Amino acid sequence: MPLPADHPLADGRTGSSALIQAARGARPPVRPVWFMRQAGRSLPEYRELRAGGDMLAACLNPEMAAEITLQPVRRHGVDAAVYFSDIVVPVLLAGVAVQIVPGRGPVFDEPVRSAADVARLPRLDPDALAPISDAVARVVAELGDTPLIGFGGAPYTLASYLVEGGPSKEQLQTRALMHSDPATWAALLDWCADVTGAFLQAQVLAGASAVQLFDSWAGSLSRSDYERSVLPHSKRALDAVADLGIPRIHFGVGTAHLLDLLPTAGADVIGIDWRVPLDEAARRLPGVVLQGNIDPALLFAPAEVLDRHVADVLRRGDAAPAHIVNLGHGVPPDADPGVLTHIVEFVHAQGLGG
């Protein structure tokens, strides 16, 4: 499947941007920087626009979702936008009842735990993704040569919300299901991969120039469980956009023990959390473009401590073929937006270094 001729990557708008260059392994004059979870909670203009309104309703309102996506680009001058939505949006659009509870996260009316529960999961009608395509088209019409990153939840992370019925630190029911009923598990993860795959595809076809697959909970898996029961499904989700020719980023939290496995799912760029220094990651992933990995905790440290840390991240990032600067996980809701703007200015002022 080719990109539409008027897609920003097909018509030349975003191809020479720092983000796309770096994702393809080149070293642009200035290192690209964006922040996971930049679209939302830490910005006063976001809070004002949302004004207590429902999160998922905001995601399904194309005008509002487009505006929220653009807010951090205007404010911080980041090198990419990330589409304002949530990993559970395509699940909701498939017809599964879910809410996002403020301060908690996605909560499902009925957890999915048995073979019958999985068999009942509805098929996602691609037409249901129209509000996504609409919002993305509005965003890219405003972005010019700044690329939009689309995203989706990796099958394990998504499945953990469905099985637990909500956020869970240890995902005990999820991992119990993986071991007790491998066939049901595989069917559930394939369903999640297909829902995320369709979500990614809709965003790319409407104008996203790159995608990121978030596997926030992958770190709780053993290496063998990850390799056998999760990785093939993450690959299935990434495969949904493989032939569109856009860079694919794969990010997980707490994945030090899984690092060398991650690129085998098919992504071009691997996102590293703050626990593994980028030069060590580069040694363990030769030839792989890296993204990360400013410790989000340092957003709360004095300016000179933060600057020293960011300079260290840049220096270590030089060990990779190319480096996309980001945090090691999402922007905390109480972060000072001024600190994020400062990081963008600091990174751009450094040039490429090394």
Ligand SMILES: Cc1c2[nH]c(c1CCC(=O)O)Cc1[nH]c(c(CCC(=O)O)c1C)Cc1[nH]c(c(CCC(=O)O)c1C)Cc1[nH]c(c(C)c1CCC(=O)O)C2
């Ligand atoms: C696990 C996960 C979720 N959603 C997401 C993940 C994976 C990324 C990660 O590990 O951080 C991904 C996500 N969620 C959101 C984005 C938007 C784009 C971005 O700025 O990166 C992205 C990429 C918006 C959001 N998603 C959510 C908000 C907050 C809702 C609000 O403002 O009321 C935003 C802006 C809600 C949400 N949705 C989810 C959680 C855990 C929460 C937090 C609940 C809370 O603390 O209030 C599920």
